[in-house]
Amino acid sequence: MDQNQAPLVDALADYQRKGRYGFTPPAHRQGRGVDERTLAVLGRDPFRADVLASSGLDDRTSSQGYLETAQELMADAVGAEHVFFSTCGSSLSVKAAMLAVAGTSGGIIMGRDVHKSVVAGLIFSGLEARWVSPQWDAQMHLSHPPSPEQFEAAWEEHPDAAAALVVSPTPYGTCADIEGIAEVCHRRGKPLIVDEAWGAHLPFHRDLPTWAMSAGADVCVVSVHKMGLGFEQGSAFHVKGDLVDPSHIAQCADLLMTTSPNVLIYSAMDGWRRHMVQEGEALLGAAIDLAKAVRGRVDEIPGLHVLDEELRGHEASHDLDLLRPLVDVSALGISGYQAADWLREHEFLDVGLADHRRFGFDISLSDDETTTGRLLGALRALSASAADLPRPTPIDLPHPREIELEVADLPRDAFFGEWELVPAEEAAGRIAAEQLTPYPPGIPAVVPGERLNQKVIDYLRTGIAAGMVIPDATDKSLEQFRVHKER
Numbered sequence: 001m002d003q004n005q006a007p008l009v010d011a012l013a014d015y016q017r018k019g020r021y022g023f024t025p026p027a028h029r030q031g032r033g034v035d036e037r038t039l040a041v042l043g044r045d046p047f048r049a050d051v052l053a054s055s056g057l058d059d060r061t062s063s064q065g066y067l068e069t070a071q072e073l074m075a076d077a078v079g080a081e082h083v084f085f086s087t088c089g090s091s092l093s094v095k096a097a098m099l100a101v102a103g104t105s106g107g108i109i110m111g112r113d114v115h116k117s118v119v120a121g122l123i124f125s126g127l128e129a130r131w132v133s134p135q136w137d138a139q140m141h142l143s144h145p146p147s148p149e150q151f152e153a154a155w156e157e158h159p160d161a162a163a164a165l166v167v168s169p170t171p172y173g174t175c176a177d178i179e180g181i182a183e184v185c186h187r188r189g190k191p192l193i194v195d196e197a198w199g200a201h202l203p204f205h206r207d208l209p210t211w212a213m214s215a216g217a218d219v220c221v222v223s224v225h226k227m228g229l230g231f232e233q234g235s236a237f238h239v240k241g242d243l244v245d246p247s248h249i250a251q252c253a254d255l256l257m258t259t260s261p262n263v264l265i266y267s268a269m270d271g272w273r274r275h276m277v278q279e280g281e282a283l284l285g286a287a288i289d290l291a292k293a294v295r296g297r298v299d300e301i302p303g304l305h306v307l308d309e310e311l312r313g314h315e316a317s318h319d320l321d322l323l324r325p326l327v328d329v330s331a332l333g334i335s336g337y338q339a340a341d342w343l344r345e346h347e348f349l350d351v352g353l354a355d356h357r358r359f360g361f362d363i364s365l366s367d368d369e370t371t372t373g374r375l376l377g378a379l380r381a382l383s384a385s386a387a388d389l390p391r392p393t394p395i396d397l398p399h400p401r402e403i404e405l406e407v408a409d410l411p412r413d414a415f416f417g418e419w420e421l422v423p424a425e426e427a428a429g430r431i432a433a434e435q436l437t438p439y440p441p442g443i444p445a446v447v448p449g450e451r452l453n454q455k456v457i458d459y460l461r462t463g464i465a466a467g468m469v470i471p472d473a474t475d476k477s478l479e480q481f482r483v484h485k486e487r
């Protein structure tokens with residue numbers, strides 16, 4: 001295919017050039033009705049590009065096929081057979097993939113380090129998770145992706161499972177042995193879904209970790225807004241092989257997706273694909289070189305350590321995305337939460353993941369010596385100021401095995417069943433009726449249907465006191481827990 005074209009971007013340019021006007025939604029009429037105070041902040045251009053996908057950008061029957069062509073071009077660019085765009089993020093895409101692959105029985109084999117959107121897929125579908133434990137690092141209190149051997153054992157125990165799902169890269173930038181896991185699944189004629197939300201950039205440079213479609217995955221979900229250059233909520237899921245029906249996965253996505261998709265999000269993904277095909281190798285190469293340099297400079301700052309070998313060692317990650325440095329601040333005597341808050345308050349810089357001893361940041365192909373120089377200056381200031389910060393509130397950090405909870409009910413049954421709020425002191429032993437997810441990274445510590453124990457309760461409650469955020473808790477203070485109502 002001609003990868004120099006961008007059908008959605010070109011169609012939007014044609015729409016604006018011809019001065020089309022719709023007596024249809026959106027009612028702002030390309031910004032005509034928006035007040036000047038709002039326009040002063042947002043600008044008029046986003047409104048000019050916010051038009052209907054059908055009976056707007058395309059005609060009422062979508063006869064020009066702008067979206068279909070853009071999706072075909074993406075598939076051709078990354079080595080997939082089918083691609084579907086979503087304007088509802090990878091949270092929707094992964095749910096659609098789960099519904100399409102597993103149907104209504106058999107369950108799904110998956111790592112317990114999945115994103116909360118995967119658990120939402122279990123709740124919507126009624127499917128049972130056949131959990132595979134991550135490879136825990138009890139000393140650093142983080143998880144590495146499960147190994148092919150662990151998936152092999154899970155298939156032996158659950159041969160009736162419909163599919164398997166693995167997260168790679170993880171929120172820590174670590175990567176699974178996708179090729180090995182895919183081989184385990186395919187020997188049984190079963191598909192593998194890869195939640196590769198953090199890997200949209202992977203197919204465009206040979207020095208990045210292996211792209212899931214190249215490693216044998218059947219379905220791969222990516223968030224273009226994370227490591228690509230799309231708008232927030234831009235996601236694509238890719239399909240390859242004959243183990244997944246592409247028309248069925250499209251129908252499952254349609255059940256969940258809005259009927260009013262945002263053309264800006266579609267067009268940004270289309271333009272980004274063209275950009276990457278034409279210049280991605282050079283731009284990402286420069287970003288990788290920059291990231292390597294930044295990692296070394298951060299490691300020279302007193303009290304800061306960029307994790308590297310710790311994330312690649314024996315029984316750890318199969319690979320590591322160097323564009324996503326993870327920095328340990330424990331030698332400064334502060335927490336990752338404090339570091340992230342200090343950087344935002346004093347240096348006006350936001351970082352991503354933060355936990356009891358680390359924070360993470362991303363280097364994208366948009367960064368350069370100017371932006372990373374500002375970051376390095378801020379980190380030096382953090383190092384110099386750390387002694388003046390209060391000592392971090394301690395978190396009860398049990399061995400990871402102690403917070404692997406007993407599964408007592410299906411997530412769907414527990415979530416939609418009768419429930420009650422009980423004091424934290426009475427929650428141990430009760431079946432959770434809510435999802436409890438420290439965010440970021442968004443990996444649930446508690447899934448509906450799991451039996452709470454005192455270790456996980458103490459971990460989460462002391463975590464909140466230390467700066468942890470659990471946005472999906474019914475009681476954000478965790479003074480009370482939502483549990484299944486016992487008869």
